[in-house]
Amino acid sequence: MRLLLARHGESVWNAERRFQGRADIALSARGRAQAEALGVALRRFNVARVYVSPFRRARETAEVALAGTGMPLVALDELRELSLGEWEGCTVDEVRGREGDPYRAWLLAPQDCPPPGGEPLDVVSSRVRAAMDHISALHPNGEDVLVVAHGGVISVYACALLGCSFNSLWRLRVDNASLTVVRPPRLVSLNDTAHLPGALATATHARASLAAGEPAP
Secondary structure, eight states, rough: OOOEEEEEEOHHHTTTTTOOOOOOBBOOOHHHHHHHHHHHHHHSSSSEEEOSSSSHHHHHHHHHHHTSSOOEEEEOOOOOOOOOOGGOOBBHHHHHSTTOHHHHHHHTTTTTHHHHHTOOOHHHHHHHHHHHHHHHHOOOOOOOEEEOOOOHHHHHHHHHHHHHGGGGGGGGGOTTTOOOEEEEEEEEEEEETTTTTTSSSSOOHHHHHHHHTTTOO
């Protein structure tokens, strides 16, 4: 089986650099355009089944990308984004302004310095790996399977495949509407955005932040 892991397009809160986590936020207009571009990229695959996070931004991305195909979407709760606890709804600048700059500590060591009330990364990893194992068991014959989920979900799964510490999580870049390809247990490619034209790709200033280890909220 080949897993095609797509991160949802830009959401309204992504555009505002606001932490989402479990908040159920819609796509922005730019995010819908990114989803359309993702749909073009998916045409080179023979997608047999589609699994999605239950959150609106992931479902909308799949619906736009697959418009006209008639493919049903199977929602799996285990694919939901990780909880960011007390930070959800806050902007990056608001969290940066708190005593001791907890945002920077989280960037450098997300496993050791999680947001207050956030979901532990080992718990996230367990449920995500269980979901991927379940999907793999349903498709034993080498099919292409699309999974539309979240940056945290894809990054945690990639960490597990690579065997690296969750404190390295934000060194793995997963842009909006990117594609990551996995042939379990092998990570084939990470964060393919070749299908996104310049206007829909991550902005230059954001790329610089990501290169320094800063994830999109």
